[in-house]
Amino acid sequence: MLLTLRGLPSEQYFLLGFHFVLVFGKDCGPAEYKTNDGQCCPMCNKGLVVRRDCTLVFSTSCMPCIRGTFMNEANGLTKCFPCSPCDPGQGLFTQTECKPTSNTVCDVLDGYYCRSYSSNSECSLAVEHTHCSPGQSTKSPGTKTTDTMCEECQHGFYSQHGVNCTAWTDCKAIGQYKTEDGSQTRDVVCGKSEESLRNRAIVLVPSSVLLFVVFIFVLFVTKGKETKENQLSPKLPVEETGFHERSPVAVEELHSETIPQL
Template identity: 55%
Template sequence: YTIVFCICSFLTYGNTCGPSEYKSADEECCPMCNVGSVVYRHCTGDFSTTCIPCAPGTFMSQPNGLDKCFPCKHCAESQGLYIQSKCTRIQNTICDVLDGYYCIDYSDSQCRHAEKHRVCKRGQETKTSGTKTSDTECVHCAPGFYSPSGLNCTKWTDCAARNGIKVEDGSPVKDVRCVQKRKRYCLVALCPPVICAAVIAALYRRAHSEAQTVNNGEWIQFFFKLN
């Protein structure tokens, strides 16, 4: 039993590589390559692992026994993304969401695809502005308010408060239409001084002429009474 236990222990130990080793195709426990590099030639009994650095456009972010680096991620503007941090040999590209967009697809704690924020329509206003993780929330204007551009709802104009008359009702997309009340002015106040003087003189002459005519008529009646 002791011999069998020793043989099993040897086989188990031989099949297990250390934490910084990997098992090659030849069943050798070879030293791993460092971050930013991959295996060029596996180790042999006399030689250690030969590593090469990752080529531009590829990366390796952990010690490994692989023979190929991973391709760098692309941040496409058509997907609402931009490059926050460029790809290096030891780190993948870090993408972030463009302004005016929000993420709809996450993977490995990074956004893979984003869409534009909703634009509120006429007759609506923005209740909650969009963020990088949520879309814009729109609400309809309350009765008596309007929004021609979809940004903010504004109360209809109070025509009476502005000494006006409402001639057209408002709607969710436009304000009421008011016109100013006509103001009445005294005739004298509207007349230029020269015209006013001429009018007053004409009225005076007419009144004087009528008074003289009346006086002449009274004298004629008195004369006939005497006869």
Template identity: 50%
Template sequence: MGGRLLVFVCVFGTIVASGFCCGAKEFTSSDGQCCPMCNEGTTVRRECTIESGTQCSPCATGTFMNQPNGLRACFPCVFCDTGQGLFAKQECTAKSDAVCDALRGYFCRSLTANGGCSWAEKHSSCVPGQSIKEAGTTRSDTVCEDCEDGHFSPHGVSCTVWTKCSETQMKKEEGTSSSDVVCGSAPRHHFTLLAPTIGWCFTVFGILKKSLCS
């Protein structure tokens, strides 16, 4: 009987000081009354009285309120800092917060409940001797892998097979994972013609011999 009486009294609003009888779209005022909540995009400017209802004010620029409420101030909007690799995928309005995401060249390290990003980092760069196995996205970092034997990558982008020197060339420098083989011209072989020289020596010897014997 006591429980039924309490419900009856609550319905007629005679027990309001405790605030537990206010409806789903009401809030308890400072003097214990049940006042109508303000709508999304607004907050309470003046609480209700016996003579008047709740007076609401719209959220100022840079603030929002995404639910019916009995609050005195709107929530501050999230700032998407481009210096931290973020941009506003969805701008802040009076009824909804901004949604940030990672800029091109960055990936998100911390996702928010609304599918946005609160912390981004630059994609990793692959070093010489490596290639890009998987390009970075807004949700994942770059994946690098080492070049296989016989391949090189000077800029950390892609691996290329070493140059093969031709038959008329010689290898001047061996290839590494970050540099190509260096080929150069093979040295030329010089041959000396001895036959004319020998003949000239015999001619000179014959002249000298003839002179001595005369």
């Protein structure tokens, strides 16, 4: 190397020295990367990584990312990044497929919210929203970033499914009385009031007696009418059958048998 440099003009010495400073200097340019031996080389573009570092003669040699990998920035790396999976078991689904220049874009499943984020602020783990218990109401429904907020039902209200708190039934307002108290999970039980039952009895008993009297009256009237008809109808002689059919001899014999002989 030294032998070949001795015959060079002074201008070329200067150019080689300037190039040496650029290539092997401490700081590289914004679009360059530094090799292991301290050389500055041009970066590879998105979707590409370094195959071979640059030399004094050749620039950086780059190669594309293979399927399942990506590179989303200019770089001096030799390997692409692996694409992120969107695991439904972690409450995620694939919104945008991975490409050589960009990573997979995951989103949160319906009914889930993100509980863990990666370094690039993307969701890496989502869990199912909390379901409010009976006796509670949903104060604030869950979103993709927040969980459901629940609150207890106040006295006089109940919730069977953990959605809304409903006021206990007012038994007096519907003309009944309370037979069982309510709780946070069930409504009160209403029954017919004693006054209502008494009023019904006051109406039903006289009505039953009146119907019975009417029935007896109709029965007597019908019976009396049948008796009167039997008394007014004439008694007619009943024709005996078989007497006229006998022969005169039989009649004479019968007469002789009935009259004793003297």
